[in-house]
Amino acid sequence: MTPILDHLWIIVLLPLLGSAVNGLVGLSLGERWSKGAVNAVGVGSVALSFLCVCEAVREFAGLSADKIPVIHDYFTWMIAGSFRAGFALQVDQLTVVMLLVVTGVGLLVHIFSVGYMAHEGGYYRFFSYLNLFVFFMLNLVLGANLLVTFVGWEGVGLCSYLLIGFWFLKKSAADAGKKAFITTRIGDMGFTVGVLLVFATFKTVDYAAIFQTAGPYPVENHLGVITAICLLIFMGAVGKSAQLPLYVWLPDAMEGPTPVSALIHAATMVTAGVYIVARLNPLFARAPIAMLVVAIVGAVTAFYAATIGICQTDIKKVLAYSTVSQLGYMFLACGVGAYSAGIFHLMTHAFFKGLLFLASGSVIHAMGGEQDMLKMGGLRKKIPVTFWTMLIGTIAIAGVPPFAGFFSKDEILFAAWAGPYANKPLYLLGICAALITSFYMFRLIFLTFFGQPRFDEHHVHVHESPWSMLGPLCILALLSTVGGWFAAPTFFGGSDHFKDFLASVFAPAAALAPQVAEASHSLEVQFSMLAVLVGLIGLALAAWLYLGDLERPKRIAKSLGGLYTLVYNKYYVDEIYAALIVRPLLWISTDFLWHVVDEGMIDGTVNGTADVAQAAGSQVRKLQSGNARSYATWVIIGAVGFTALLLGLLGTRP
Amino acid sequence: MSIPISYYLALSAILFGLGVVAFVFKRNIITIFMAIELMLNAVNLAFVAFARAHNQLDGLVFVFFVIVVAAAEAAVGLAIVLALAHSRQSLNVDRVDLLKF
Numbered sequence: 125m126t127p128i129l130d131h132l133w134i135i136v137l138l139p140l141l142g143s144a145v146n147g148l149v150g151l152s153l154g155e156r157w158s159k160g161a162v163n164a165v166g167v168g169s170v171a172l173s174f175l176c177v178c179e180a181v182r183e184f185a186g187l188s189a190d191k192i193p194v195i196h197d198y199f200t201w202m203i204a205g206s207f208r209a210g211f212a213l214q215v216d217q218l219t220v221v222m223l224l225v226v227t228g229v230g231l232l233v234h235i236f237s238v239g240y241m242a243h244e245g246g247y248y249r250f251f252s253y254l255n256l257f258v259f260f261m262l263n264l265v266l267g268a269n270l271l272v273t274f275v276g277w278e279g280v281g282l283c284s285y286l287l288i289g290f291w292f293l294k295k296s297a298a299d300a301g302k303k304a305f306i307t308t309r310i311g312d313m314g315f316t317v318g319v320l321l322v323f324a325t326f327k328t329v330d331y332a333a334i335f336q337t338a339g340p341y342p343v344e345n346h347l348g349v350i351t352a353i354c355l356l357i358f359m360g361a362v363g364k365s366a367q368l369p370l371y372v373w374l375p376d377a378m379e380g381p382t383p384v385s386a387l388i389h390a391a392t393m394v395t396a397g398v399y400i401v402a403r404l405n406p407l408f409a410r411a412p413i414a415m416l417v418v419a420i421v422g423a424v425t426a427f428y429a430a431t432i433g434i435c436q437t438d439i440k441k442v443l444a445y446s447t448v449s450q451l452g453y454m455f456l457a458c459g460v461g462a463y464s465a466g467i468f469h470l471m472t473h474a475f476f477k478g479l480l481f482l483a484s485g486s487v488i489h490a491m492g493g494e495q496d497m498l499k500m501g502g503l504r505k506k507i508p509v510t511f512w513t514m515l516i517g518t519i520a521i522a523g524v525p526p527f528a529g530f531f532s533k534d535e536i537l538f539a540a541w542a543g544p545y546a547n548k549p550l551y552l553l554g555i556c557a558a559l560i561t562s563f564y565m566f567r568l569i570f571l572t573f574f575g576q577p578r579f580d581e582h583h584v585h586v587h588e589s590p591w592s593m594l595g596p597l598c599i600l601a602l603l604s605t606v607g608g609w610f611a612a613p614t615f616f617g618g619s620d621h622f623k624d625f626l627a628s629v630f631a632p633a634a635a636l637a638p639q640v641a642e643a644s645h646s647l648e649v650q651f652s653m654l655a656v657l658v659g660l661i662g663l664a665l666a667a668w669l670y671l672g673d674l675e676r677p678k679r680i681a682k683s684l685g686g687l688y689t690l691v692y693n694k695y696y697v698d699e700i701y702a703a704l705i706v707r708p709l710l711w712i713s714t715d716f717l718w719h720v721v722d723e724g725m726i727d728g729t730v731n732g733t734a735d736v737a738q739a740a741g742s743q744v745r746k747l748q749s750g751n752a753r754s755y756a757t758w759v760i761i762g763a764v765g766f767t768a769l770l771l772g773l774l775g776t777r778p
Numbered sequence: 779m780s781i782p783i784s785y786y787l788a789l790s791a792i793l794f795g796l797g798v799v800a801f802v803f804k805r806n807i808i809t810i811f812m813a814i815e816l817m818l819n820a821v822n823l824a825f826v827a828f829a830r831a832h833n834q835l836d837g838l839v840f841v842f843f844v845i846v847v848a849a850a851e852a853a854v855g856l857a858i859v860l861a862l863a864h865s866r867q868s869l870n871v872d873r874v875d876l877l878k879f
Binding site for chain 2: 749750756
């Protein structure tokens with residue numbers, strides 16, 4: 125008996141119900157029974173969904189291998205000629221991981237929000253959006269064909285827009301929402317064309333059928349149709365997962381409430397791009413060129429975003445660039461064929477980056493809304509729980525064993541060096557990014573929690589957050605600690621449980637990968653040592669610069685001159701985009717499309733027609749003199765004319 | 779020896795033409811009214827002439843219709859004339875020109 129696996133729609137539907145209830149009657153719920161009712165609906169629906177996922181996973185564990193993936197086609201969604209798409213959901217190992225991350229971290233963020241958003245207006249609206257997000261995200265990961273995934277894909281984009289602009293009265297927040305929506309839309313155009321190309325090539329959009337049809341296709345070492353599909357889909361992933369060159373929206377997305385940043389812009393939505401690349405691994409494995417592009421984009425983004433992170437002073441912006449950088453790692457993993465390592469990093473990243481964001485939320489909450497790290501300092505003693513959990517998250521992201529980030533990042537870097545698609549320059553970029561990551565994360569910790577307070581202690585009453593916020597922090601801290609242990613046995617000569625679990629999903633890709641000699645175990649350990657060493661160097665650098673006299677980093681910044689200014693201003697990418705794309709587009713839209721085409725040509729045509737009719741009318745109306753005798757004259761002229769015509773016609777008849 | 783039909787038609791046309799000319803050029807509404815009657819009766823004459831020439835009753839039937847309509851028209855028309863004369867203190871149609879743009 126597998127009740128939940130047979131009725132997967134329950135998992136999806138629960139958050140939608142929660143969203144509908146809070147969205148439609150949340151206001152009166154809150155007024156009549158207090159916020160408890162809104163909480164019960166908002167948190168309860170995700171909690172139930174999480175329980176259903178747990179039950180589904182338990183049932184899944186008991187299935188025999190030939191029954192995986194579990195696919196249920198609930199109803200026909202659209203049908204046109206030979207094209208058919210059903211509302212179909214599927215569960216395989218990859219989906220299981222994503223489901224647990226989405227509903228698990230989602231639940232924790234919901235609980236955190238209860239405390240964090242307690243004093244905000246539009247409380248019910250927030251939970252309605254958040255539940256809606258979970259609904260779409262579950263659609264995305266459960267979808268058994270590209271269209272259901274696409275609905276989820278666009279839906280999470282919508283929720284992201286709504287939640288970034290949650291404080292829509294603030295212009296910067298509303299603008300950031302629009303920026304996120306429009307920027308990702310550029311990538312989504314590629315995604316849409318990719319889906320169409322998939323249908324044109326394989327005559328289906330169901331994953332299982334696509335992979336089966338793709339079976340006979342050889343590996344393309346030239347620019348073929350599969351390479352095109354992969355690149356187009358990856359374009360969507362670049363937008364959604366904030367990679368170069370479409371990453372610009374994610375740092376701005378920090379205008380949203382912090383729980384949103386944690387759930388949507390760190391743990392789940394932004395990883396959708398990684399998920400889709402991993403999901404389509406049988407296609408990517410046939411397109412080595414596309415994989416190379418994925419790997420390069422990932423590695424360059426990982427390094428590039430990390431460098432920006434060094435100079436940011438806004439605590440959330442640092443985490444945002446860190447997220448962009450870590451997503452780069454995941455793409456690097458996918459690009460070098462280490463899909464399971466990418467998904468592994470996706471999961472551990474969801475834990476520690478979710479934790480870091482929530483902890484930063486707790487810090488901001490404690491500081492009464494202050495986000496500038498230069499105005500913090502010395503918070504370690506005042507908010508100890510936040511400090512310790514955030515420290516765990518930082519150690520995890522810096523890659524120190526035995527915390528989660530160490531195992532996943534190490535796996536990625538090792539695959540970049542010695543995997544089937546090994547690419548040593550990219551490995552070097554990755555290891556440099558690891559160094560910088562460790563540096564800026566410890567910089568964040570030292571600036572925020574150590575040293576002397578740099579704020580007015582009489583006005584800011586630093587207080588530890590309530591347990592509804594600290595509870596999720598502690599759970600995530602625990603997960604950030606133990607979440608990587610699936611891979612721990614590799615270091616003792618065992619096998620990587622996480623990799624083995626996902627092996628069947630990535631088997632098609634593994635079968636097509638070039639054969640390389642198995643890297644020796646001692647080499648892997650040496651590389652891990654190197655990665656740890658790099659992390660510790662970053663820590664030491666940060667400690668040397670930011671523990672103690674803060675004049676030192678300022679002097680170094682000054683001595684760097686132009687380079688520092690360049691990085692501090694985020695390489696002027698926003699300004700370059702504004703100059704190259706936004707302003708020309710505005711110019712074309714206003715001066716040409718609006719004033720010339722719309723006002724001149726379209727309005728001109730319509731108005732011209734009206735003017736001609738009006739002018740003709742004002743002439744013709746003078747015939748209506750009101751004088752009865754003139755009417756009579758017209759009647760007679762008409763009668764004479766008609767008679768003449770009649771006579772003429774009769775006359776011509778033979 | 780009978781009179782040829784063309785004579786009747788010529789007379790009818792002359793009468794009709796007179797009616798038309800009077801209708802267009804006269805200003806007195808009563809005169810215009812009489813011009814209409816003249817045109818109607820010119821047509822009646824043509825009908826009767828054709829009926830006689832072709833030995834059919836259709837034309838005569840139409841004549842009765844025309845007479846009845848003319849009578850009704852006279853009743854309504856004279857009522858309007860009275861109302862106009864009452865309100866305008868004049869029978870000049872050029873002063874009745876409200877029916878315009």
